[in-house]
Amino acid sequence: MRTIISAIDFSDCSINALEHAISIAAKSDSNILMLWVNNPNTTKTILSSDLSDDLLEEVEHQFTRLINKYEKELPNSRIDYIIREGKVYKEVVNQARESEAWLIVAGTHGSSGFEELWIGSNANRIVTAAPCPVITIRTGIPIVRDLKKIVMPVDSSMETRQKVPFTSELAKLFDAEVHILATYTTTVENVRGTVMSYAKQSAKYFKEHDVKHFIVETESDNIATSTMEYARQSDANLISIMTEQEKAASNLWLGPYAQQMVHHSPIPVLSIHPMEILISMGY
Secondary structure, three states: OOEEEEEOOOOHHHHHHHHHHHHHHHHHOOEEEEEEEEOOOOOOOOOOOOOOOOHHHHHHHHHHHHHHHHHHHOOOOOEEEEEEEOOHHHHHHHHHHHOOOOEEEEEEOOOOOOOOOHHHHHHHHHHHHOOOOEEEEEOOOOOOOOOOEEEEEEOOOHHHHHHHHHHHHHHHHHOOEEEEEEEEOOOOHHHHHHHHHHHHHHHHHHHHOOOOEEEEEEEOOOHHHHHHHHHHHOOOOEEEEEOOOOOOOOOOOOOHHHHHHHHHOOOOEEEEOOHHHHHHOOO
16 A cells, blocks of 8 residues: 655644645545654754653654544555654655655745744755655645635646656646646747647546546746745645756755745645656666
């Protein structure tokens, strides 16, 4: 059975992310593995219970509470937890690799100044180094858990189409519709033609896999901004992106586009690495 990793720091933001992970797990018959990382140098207690003075004992108590609360939502799979020690993003990534996870879900506090809550300050690094797709969810945004509309921007990069199969799988799980956002950032006709060609190829894939979809064309000076604006206007539940947009996949760090999306999107963001990056990371 497949595994979804849910990174937990017990903040409201990470619990919201856990609930989203559970909704996906219930549809896909996946197990949920909740993960808390103890970094002795930076961990600060944000737990409210006074049942124990021992931090690890308190963490186990909180995990047991979460299991009791949510296990009934996963009748065909299980929810469990694990505690690791070290740097947060490295341990999340290591656990995903060891569990052969197909998805990581994590809350993020974006640029709101909540650095003491470790998930928020590590979200970019988790996305950057993860061996599988990652869904990040910002704090303070009420979000419908069931996916109904997925916005998938398409640009002129060859990598832009690599997110189509995974996006298709999620859409099928929820019977969601995919809005293929053909995004033009230039007036050069051959580039615009490439964008539309990729959008049509994506549409063909969705049609062959019985996924509801349609193409929307948009002009943009900033792909991140225009994507988020369209997602808001269309009342979407998820934005699906590659971590590299309209540039070569030449390094392992998030480009400005993906950083903007992870930090500022009011809607959950699904981030997928180009295959070239995964190969260079040894996956």
